Amino acid sequence: MSSISRTYARGMEIHQLRYVELVAREASFTAAARRARVSQSALSTQIAKLERELGHRLFDRGRHGAIPTAAGERLISRSRDALRALDGISETAHELSGQLIGTVRIGAVVGCEMPWLSTGIAGFVARHPGVALSYGEGASDGLLEGLRAGRLDLALVGHAGPFPADLTGTLLVDGPLVVLRPDSPDQEGLRGEPVRPADLKDARVITLPPGTGARAALDRTTRAAGIPLRPTFEANSGAMVIDLVRKGAGTGILAAGMVEPPPEGITVSPLSGSASSSLSLAHRPTPSTATSGLLEMLLDALGT
Template identity: 45%
Template sequence: MELHQLRYVLEVHRRGSFTGAAEALHVSQSGVSAQVAKLERELGVRLFERGSRLATLTPDGVALLPHATAALDAVGRVRAVADDLSGVVRGQVRIGTVIGCTIPGYLAGFAAFRAAHPGVAVTASEGSSADLVAALADGDLDLALVAHAGPLPPGLDVVTVVDELLVAGVPAGHPWSGRTALAPADLAAPGVAVLTLPPGTGIRAALDRTCAEAGVTLTPAVQVHSPEAALALAAQGAGVAVLAASMVGAPLHAVPLAGSVTTSLSLATRAEPGAAARAFAGLLRDRLAGGVGATGIEPVTTSL
């Protein structure tokens, strides 16, 4: 039995197919299949039911999976302790961020880590906050910069960088441009087209919770994947952009949303990270804490 065989088993389970596992592991599909089959012969049990496209665990596979996971976790902890004892940061770090993240503190921390630890391989990916949190829980990411409305799942080390309320961005001359505040019911009024981000983002979670707490049912007219798109459409008169306060600036007017739930941006680290991940998280915490002002993030830098 070899460690890479256990890794292949876990990845096939996570991806649901040998092809998906091979793509994630950057090895050939035939190599994954051969190694899993070799492990099955050695153990004397069949781990997967193989279909034309999907692979699902057999009852024996279900029984053995927690032990394979525990074995790999134990090896990872041995490496992390050894790195701590030797003072060496090596290996790899898998970091995820919300889509379009260009926060200066994040970029500065990333650059500082690469300069301090050139021997560490860094894998960076983008996604919705919901997907990033799930990847942390599954062990597919070591740390992530995520947006959320409400507490994150237990077991994560969380440092919140930004807390913001929602506003409605409207162009000059709009009937709401002179308002000091809006009620959630105003957004659901006939003829109002709300432009915002899709489910899985912190802003959308905050908007949905704000409306639910006010007893309002709201169906946004347009869902876009970047604040820039929502702001550009609002500036053209296509609707009202509902975003975090720091994202809305000239030429739009930002009108506060009464009773808004807070949308937060946090650095989340999975339980028991390795030495490299801890070092990366430490640098990011320092840079993010020093690079975010009282008004929050730089305007239009990330899909909160």
């Protein structure tokens, strides 16, 4: 029996496991202590005590933060399963009394302007005050990795192509890209006419940044057409893309669903051969009761 197994057999304090999981998630003892609402010295002392009992160092400390060792990775994987099970038991006990508790960490891709998202989140907070809810934004790749690593519980992500097989996704939006140009007399005859990827080669392209569904679809489309394309402007919101186009800064490219109805002063045309830009709500295959509750409220707010 390994030293880790022997320590499990003797019994391991739950708060030590939570501290280890927090350090792994935050890659920082300082940030983990802040999350746990304890002093850094108290958290470090408990992890050091656990390392002595195990006979293994769990983290390498360096300029890049706290990185799990091989023994740390093994313990973290097992402890996350154990902590989820314990949290599930606690949640079930509260459900029997008509309460919903727990923690739900939700992330959303930058550039996503969805009123139903804020409506669903606000409604969930009001209905379930016992759930600690947090929200942040980022690139889709980082959000998906956050789900896998346990840093997030639910994420609104943009993607092009198949959804990752190791996660569960609810497809919300799926559609082609469109090209946006400012209205002008010379655009009248081109209104609604498809634009080829080759037509964008010398254009000042305005679009969303990497990590969004529209950008993933654009990169996929131009690669398939053999057209190298480097956008001139990368904006974090569709509204900024539209405003820049309207004021003549360049040619915009967004998902079709982001420009319905067509904005005033803008000519909208389909992009030939466009890959689909998709938006999905993603989570791990076995979400907590609180996560499932938030997912249900978000879908209700969306009207699906």
